[in-house]
Amino acid sequence: xxxxxxxxxxxxxxxxxxxxxxxxxxxxxxxxxxxxxxxxxxxxxxxxxxxxxxxxxxxxxxxxxxxxxxxxxxxxxxxxxxxxxxxxxxxxxxxxxxxxxxxxxxxxxxxxxxxxxxxxxxxxxxxxxxxxxxxxxxxxxxxxxxxxxxxxxxxxxxxxxxxxxxxxxxxxxxxxxxxxxxxxxxxxxxxxxxxxxxxxxxxxxxxxxxxxxxxxxxxxxxxxxxxxxxxxxxxxxxxxxxxxxxxxxxxxxxxxxxxxxxxxxxxxxxxxxxxxxxxxxxxxxxxxxxxxxxxxxxxxxxxxxxxxxxxxxxxxxxxxxxxxxxxxxxxxxxxxxxxxxxxxxxxxxxxxxxxxxxxxxxxxxxxxxxxxxxxxxxxxxxxxxxxxxxxxxxxxxxxxxxxxxxxxxxxxxxxxxxxxxxxxxxxxxxxxxxxxxxxxxxxxxxxxxxxxxxxxxxxx
Ligand SMILES: Cc1cc2nc3c(=O)[nH]c(=O)nc-3n(C[C@H](O)[C@H](O)[C@H](O)COP(=O)(O)OP(=O)(O)OC[C@H]3O[C@@H](n4cnc5c(N)ncnc54)[C@H](O)[C@@H]3O)c2cc1C
Ligand SMILES: NC(=O)c1ccc[n+]([C@@H]2O[C@H](COP(=O)([O-])OP(=O)(O)OC[C@H]3O[C@@H](n4cnc5c(N)ncnc54)[C@H](O)[C@@H]3O)[C@@H](O)[C@H]2O)c1
Numbered sequence: 001x002x003x004x005x006x007x008x009x010x011x012x013x014x015x016x017x018x019x020x021x022x023x024x025x026x027x028x029x030x031x032x033x034x035x036x037x038x039x040x041x042x043x044x045x046x047x048x049x050x051x052x053x054x055x056x057x058x059x060x061x062x063x064x065x066x067x068x069x070x071x072x073x074x075x076x077x078x079x080x081x082x083x084x085x086x087x088x089x090x091x092x093x094x095x096x097x098x099x100x101x102x103x104x105x106x107x108x109x110x111x112x113x114x115x116x117x118x119x120x121x122x123x124x125x126x127x128x129x130x131x132x133x134x135x136x137x138x139x140x141x142x143x144x145x146x147x148x149x150x151x152x153x154x155x156x157x158x159x160x161x162x163x164x165x166x167x168x169x170x171x172x173x174x175x176x177x178x179x180x181x182x183x184x185x186x187x188x189x190x191x192x193x194x195x196x197x198x199x200x201x202x203x204x205x206x207x208x209x210x211x212x213x214x215x216x217x218x219x220x221x222x223x224x225x226x227x228x229x230x231x232x233x234x235x236x237x238x239x240x241x242x243x244x245x246x247x248x249x250x251x252x253x254x255x256x257x258x259x260x261x262x263x264x265x266x267x268x269x270x271x272x273x274x275x276x277x278x279x280x281x282x283x284x285x286x287x288x289x290x291x292x293x294x295x296x297x298x299x300x301x302x303x304x305x306x307x308x309x310x311x312x313x314x315x316x317x318x319x320x321x322x323x324x325x326x327x328x329x330x331x332x333x334x335x336x337x338x339x340x341x342x343x344x345x346x347x348x349x350x351x352x353x354x355x356x357x358x359x360x361x362x363x364x365x366x367x368x369x370x371x372x373x374x375x376x377x378x379x380x381x382x383x384x385x386x387x388x389x390x391x392x393x394x395x396x397x398x399x400x401x402x403x404x405x406x407x408x409x410x411x412x413x414x415x416x417x418x419x420x421x422x423x424x425x426x427x428x429x430x431x432x433x434x435x436x437x438x439x440x441x442x443x444x445x446x447x448x449x450x451x452x453x454x455x456x457x458x459x460x
Contacts, residue, residue, distance in 0.1 A: 002108075004028045006330055007122055007133040009114045009275075011102050012040025013316045014307025015139035017323035022137075023106050025331050030131060031102060032122065034113035038102050039095040041141055041308070042316045048094055049164040050184055052087045054348050057191035061350070068387045078192045084167035116280035119300055125274075135302050135330040138282070138290060139323060140275070142268040142308035149266075151237030157244070158263045160185060170194050172259035174246055178205035178230065182265035183217065183349050190226045197227040197257045199248055204230060206347060210360070213353045213410045216391045220351055229255065237262065270309045287311075294337035296326035304330055315345060341405075342426045346415035351390040354418035357406030357425040360396050369399040373454035375447055377411045382442040388412035395421060395431070395451045402430040402459040404452075413444060420445055431455035 005026040008019045011033035022029045037044060056078075062069075063076035103109055113125035121132050144159045146152050158173075163185045171194065175186040178200025190196040198205075198221070204214035205221075205228070221228050232255070235247035243260035270289050277283075277290070281300040285291045289312070290305040292298055298305050304326035307319035321338045328335035347353040363370055374394035377383040391411030397404045407421035424434045431452045439446035 001121075002030075002129075002131045004030045004108070004131065004133040006030075006135045006137060006327070007032060007114075007131060008137045008139060009033075009122070010040075010139035010141055010271075010307070010309070011035075011038055011109075012139060012141050012307065012319070013042050014141070014309075014319035014323035015137070016040070016098065016102060017320040018137045018139055018304075018306055018327040019107055020101075021324045021327035022331055025333065028108075029106070030108040030110060030133070032110045032112060032114040032124065032131075033102070034111065034125065037095070038099045038111075040098070042319075043091065043094045043098055045161050045164055047316055049087050049091050050160070050188075051348055052090050053083065053164065053192075054184060054188050056083055056086070057188045058350055061191050065387075078169060080169045080192070081167050083192075084165070087164070113274065115274055115276045116282075117276070119280045119302065135304065136280075137296075137323070137326045137330065138272075138275075138277075138298070138303065138305040138309055139307045139319075140271040140309050142314060143271045143273075144264065145267045145269040146264065147266050149234050149237065152264060152266075154237060154239055154244070156239075156261075157237075158261055160263070160265060163189065163263055170261045172243070173197070173261045173263060174199065174244065174257055174259045175263045175265055176234070176246070177265035177267065178202060178207065179265065179267060180206065180208075180347050182263075183221075183347065185263065185265060186226065187221065187224075187349050190221075190224060195227075195259070197229070197259060199229045199232050199234065199246060199257070201232055201234070202230065206353060208345075209347070209353050209355070210408065213408060216351055216410045217347075217349050217353060220349075220390050227257075229257075268308065268314065270311075272309060285311075295329040295335055296322050297329065302330075312340075313343065313345070315343075318343065342422070344418060344422045346418065348415065351388075351411045352409075352414035354409045354414035355407070356418050356422035357404070360394075360406055360408075363396065363405055368405065370396045370405070371399050371402075371455050371458040372396040373451035373458070375450040377447065380444075380447045380450075382444050383412065383447070385442070386412065386444075388444075393417070393447050393451060395448070395455060397431055397455045397459075399458070399460055402432055402456060404429060404431060404434065404455070411444075417444055417448075420448055431459070 005028045006022045007030045066073035114122045117123045175198045186198045206214045233249045244262040245258045283299040290310040296304045306322035308314045376392045378389035395407040439449045
């Protein structure tokens with residue numbers, strides 16, 4: 001039986017980071033991955049293809065609104081085959097680099113599904129081979145969830161994978177859900193030229209974000225002409241002669257919408273099917289993700305987990321950090337737990353929603369006494385001249401010290417802008433510290449100086 005120092009199950013962002021980190025000190029590292037194509041979700045069907053398409057749609061949107069900037073652009077429209085080709089070219093490049101890394105002789109790569117036979121043995125699905133290790137790192141990611149909604153199992157319903165691989169423009173699409181995937185892809189489809197209807201259960205989209213932030217995005221979506229329904233309860237989905245219909249309640253009103261295509265963007269669940277985790281002594285959280293401690297150890301201390309399979313955030317840089325922590329701990333090295341108090345997140349809608357640090361409500365619930373300050377983009381020189389007036393920046397700090405504990409930016413390029421505050425939060429900076437920065441004029445970034453000044457003035 002082949003024995004390894006560490007076996008990593010799953011070769012996506014978390015798994016590759018873990019394997020690379022183990023390999024710094026140990027020779028015998030196996031990666032087990034059963035995908036048809038290596039590379040992981042982020043590169044193949046997640047972050048990179050979606051952001052490639054979303055950026056093109058943003059350029060198109062600007063061109064179509066050329067009049068706002070004093071430009072006469074007679075017509076601008078999407079060329080779906082060209083868009084698809086561009087995306088494919090980019091992803092081919094990113095994935096071939098990752099595939100080379102995974103297939104290099106630094107690792108032993110098994111292209112099979114791994115399932116535990118017992119806490120120390122992994123059985124491979126195709127060859128039937130059994131392999132053992134001193135430690136395991138589970139990084140198998142997530143799969144699209146299909147909640148129990150009548151008709152959701154019908155053939156032809158799309159997931160994000162299908163939207164990201166479109167080479168023709170769909171005439172009309174219903175997008176179910178109001179999470180990050182639903183919002184990013186619904187706006188992309190709308191801007192590309194499809195007639196989009198989005199149906200969300202909660203009263204506001206992006207329920208992980210503040211209602212104030214979601215409100216800005218909802219307003220922008222509606223102003224752009226998207227048909228957005230919130231506060232709904234889904235009924236049944238049916239096939240029609242031309243596509244699909246969805247029945248739902250919106251408040252007390254019974255609604256029915258139709259379109260040629262339907263996208264299930266109702267969330268993802270951990271990819272743990274057929275892994276026999278019970279035999280390995282690995283327990284799950286109530287939401288189905290693998291339970292881990294601060295060093296990413298599962299209920300079996302020799303088995304770790306990292307990435308979407310354990311959460312709590314399905315975000316690629318967190319998956320990488322968790323993979324590195326797991327690998328360092330598994331190989332007996334000092335391993336800093338991932339500090340979620342300095343986390344960042346970005347939703348790539350337009351306007352974008354970006355956050356850093358501890359969310360304001362969470363900070364208050366922990367008993368922190370805060371000073372909060374915000375400033376709107378519609379009163380800021382650079383955003384006004386860029387016609388980017390949706391949204392605001394907001395920061396909050398400990399009242400006693402002025403140390404910034406969190407920040408949010410909703411607006412154009414918020415995902416870039418948030419990093420100025422993310423650096424400060426990660427380094428424990430106060431508002432006064434951040435006011436030493438030479439905030440260049442006129443930039444979008446200099447808008448941060450206004451709430452920072454208010455906070456610095458208010459420190460008790
Ligand atoms: C449409 C979309 C857009 C996204 N955009 C962003 C973004 O902009 N920014 C961001 O931070 N995050 C984004 N994400 C989330 C991000 O892609 C994930 O958080 C990240 O890729 C998870 O990495 P992972 O290593 O945990 O899992 P994955 O990359 O999914 O890797 C898991 C690997 O394990 C393999 N595997 C599964 N089960 C087994 C088994 N039993 N045996 C062997 N191998 C197995 C799989 O085949 C896969 O290769 C997006 C997600 C989606 C769906
Ligand atoms: N920009 C980014 O960083 C980015 C982009 C895309 C995805 N992601 C990550 O991927 C993960 C998955 O995103 P997602 O949007 O697929 O999932 P999600 O969990 O964020 O959203 C799921 C949506 O489906 C709705 N829903 C679920 N079950 C339902 C039901 N039975 N009836 C009606 N509505 C229901 C929820 O209300 C929610 O609006 C997220 O956690 C996110 O972190 C990140």
